[in-house]
Amino acid sequence: MDQTDADSNMDPVLVEGHMSFTLVTLCQAVGAAPQQVHALVDEGLLRPTGQGPADWGFSGDALQRTRVALRLSRDFELGAPGVVLVMDLLAQIETLRTRLRCG
Amino acid sequence: MKFKDYYATLGVGPTATQDEIKRAYRKLARKYHPDLNKEPEAEARFKEVAEAHEALIDVERRAAYDDISRRYAQGQSFEPPPGWDSGFEFTGRSADAAQSRSAHDAGRAAEFSDFFESLFGRGAVAPGDSGRNHDGGKGPSQGRDHHAKVAVSLEEACRGTRRTIALRLPVIDATGHATLRERQLEVGVPAGVRPGQHLRLAGQGGTGQDGASAGDLYLEIQVLPHPVFRLDGGDIYCELPVSPWEAALGATVAAPTPHGVVQLSVPQGSSQGRKLRLKGKGLPGKAPGDLYAVLRIALPPAGSAPQKAAYSAFASAFPACNPRAHLET
Numbered sequence: 001m002d003q004t005d006a007d008s009n010m011d012p013v014l015v016e017g018h019m020s021f022t023l024v025t026l027c028q029a030v031g032a033a034p035q036q037v038h039a040l041v042d043e044g045l046l047r048p049t050g051q052g053p054a055d056w057g058f059s060g061d062a063l064q065r066t067r068v069a070l071r072l073s074r075d076f077e078l079g080a081p082g083v084v085l086v087m088d089l090l091a092q093i094e095t096l097r098t099r100l101r102c103g
Numbered sequence: 104m105k106f107k108d109y110y111a112t113l114g115v116g117p118t119a120t121q122d123e124i125k126r127a128y129r130k131l132a133r134k135y136h137p138d139l140n141k142e143p144e145a146e147a148r149f150k151e152v153a154e155a156h157e158a159l160i161d162v163e164r165r166a167a168y169d170d171i172s173r174r175y176a177q178g179q180s181f182e183p184p185p186g187w188d189s190g191f192e193f194t195g196r197s198a199d200a201a202q203s204r205s206a207h208d209a210g211r212a213a214e215f216s217d218f219f220e221s222l223f224g225r226g227a228v229a230p231g232d233s234g235r236n237h238d239g240g241k242g243p244s245q246g247r248d249h250h251a252k253v254a255v256s257l258e259e260a261c262r263g264t265r266r267t268i269a270l271r272l273p274v275i276d277a278t279g280h281a282t283l284r285e286r287q288l289e290v291g292v293p294a295g296v297r298p299g300q301h302l303r304l305a306g307q308g309g310t311g312q313d314g315a316s317a318g319d320l321y322l323e324i325q326v327l328p329h330p331v332f333r334l335d336g337g338d339i340y341c342e343l344p345v346s347p348w349e350a351a352l353g354a355t356v357a358a359p360t361p362h363g364v365v366q367l368s369v370p371q372g373s374s375q376g377r378k379l380r381l382k383g384k385g386l387p388g389k390a391p392g393d394l395y396a397v398l399r400i401a402l403p404p405a406g407s408a409p410q411k412a413a414y415s416a417f418a419s420a421f422p423a424c425n426p427r428a429h430l431e432t
Contacts, residue, residue: 011291012302012322017389019303029248029321063321064299067250068138075132075153090138101333102340103376103397 016060023048023056030066039080040069045087106181107218109155109168117169121160128156154215164223171222181218246309246318253302254325255292257332257339261361261386263294268322290322295388297337298326331359337392339385344401345369358396360384367396375400 013019027034038053040046045065048056068090069083078086110117113127132153133139137146159165175181253266270286288307296302301321308318326334333340343358353371357364360381367379377398385392405411418424 012304014293014296015301015303015321016297028245029319031247060301063301064323071138072136075136076129098335102335102338102395103342103378 014060015063019060021058021060021062023053023058026058026062026066029063030070032066032070036070036073037066040066040083043080043084045069045080045084104181104217104221106172106175106179107151107155107216108172108176109158110172112151112155113159117172121162124156124159128152128160132156150214154219157215158219158223168222182221243313243315244311245315246311248318248321249308250321250323252325253290253292253322254327255296256327257329257334258361259292260296260324260326261294263296264292266290266292270320288320292324295337295386295391296324296326297386297388298324298334300324332361334386337386337388337390339392339394341394341396342399343367343379343396344399345373347400347402350374350398350400360394369398373398 021029023034023037026032027037034053037046041048041056046058046062048058048062050056065087069080069087072078072083072086073080076082076086110119113119113124113131115123115127119127132149135145135149135152137149140149157164158168249270251268251270253268255264255266267287267289270288271283288304290302290304292302301323304320304322306317307320310317331341339361341359343356345354345356348354349356349369350373351371353373354369355366356369358367358381362384365381365384367381369379375398379396379398381394381396383391384394403410405414
């Protein structure tokens with residue numbers, strides 16, 4: 001361990017429901033290349049507002065969806081259609097798990 | 104530092120082909136990937152598997168690892184001998200590949216163990232810590248945004264809390280040498296956070312280069328499992344056992360909520376699985392969730408003679424009751 005910062009007090013912002021992203025800020029937040037986000041938009045996983053990439057607006061929910069999509073793409077070498085299929089199936093499984101858990 | 108047997112981690116022998124290593128990784132990744140497997144130990148297991156794959160799937164790294172591994176066993180104390188890699192001429196092909204990856208693709212390497220790092224270096228897979236300058240051009244580039252997780256109890260999610268988080272972030276110094284900086288942040292977690300939501304801490308991510316601003320830090324919320332309550336988005340569910348007579352005749356019973364015990368009216372004629380809603384008693388927020396008490400009828404055993412007599416009287420009072428009527432053909 002080479003350096004240690006003094007404690008800092010932080011009041012964070014809740015992303016979901018309170019923040020939105022442009023293409024540039026979403027790419028920055030998830031470490032994606034723009035073409036990776038383009039592919040997820042093309043497949044319908046992300047639904048930005050706006051007419052084109054330059055004025056796309058993504059809701060805060062896009063952060064989590066994009067992160068999961070990028071992990072699946074990287075770890076299983078999946079293309080965007082495969083990623084979206086897996087995420088649809090995962091959403092179905094989560095719905096069933098919730099039904100089991102909550103009655 | 105302990106020596107890691109990467110072959111054992113993947114369940115293959117030292118003579119496995121690259122294809123066999125790839126197949127073994129894929130199989131274990133499908134089993135332990137944290138997006139597919141929600142068991143608590145899955146993520147740690149997946150990281151081990153991913154690290155072993157990263158070390159062995161590159162033929163140059165594998166050759167270097169094989170040379171070292173002849174002298175060590177799994178778990179044995181390990182320090183790389185001085186100049187251990189002097190006999191290997193790394194082409195840097197992997198590093199070139201890393202530079203062409205997105206920051207996310209390379210980011211997994213930041214989670215690899217000290218053992219991996221001691222063998223192959225921090226820069227073996229991950230590019231530097233700058234993030235926004237995707238075109239690889241010169242000039243100031245904003246620090247990369249970082250991600251971490253923060254786990255809170257369900258009660259803390261309900262009322263909010265403060266957490267001190269220890270972070271280890273790689274920092275590139277003026278000589279290009281990567282060092283780890285430990286930071287402690289005290290973070291206010293607002294009331295009503297849901298699992299999977301994120302908190303953004305502006306300027307707390309990776310440092311910028313050439314005077315550019317720092318990146319942001321995102322904290323993903325995890326809500327720990329609770330012995331009584333279950334979450335579905337902002338709604339909270341709990342099982343509420345009631346006696347048969349409370350369900351049949353109606354009663355007012357004490358029901359737990361994360362906000363404290365409330366008196367809940369069980370309507371007469373309630374059946375097993377009936378959901379009683381307490382509006383707005385779920386997670387707080389702009390759209391507060393509800394709390395659902397799911398009734399479970401707890402049938403007391405007929406142990407004593409009076410209890411058996413009570414069940415007999417019960418049967419006598421319902422001569423037409425046939426719960427299996429729908430099964431008769």
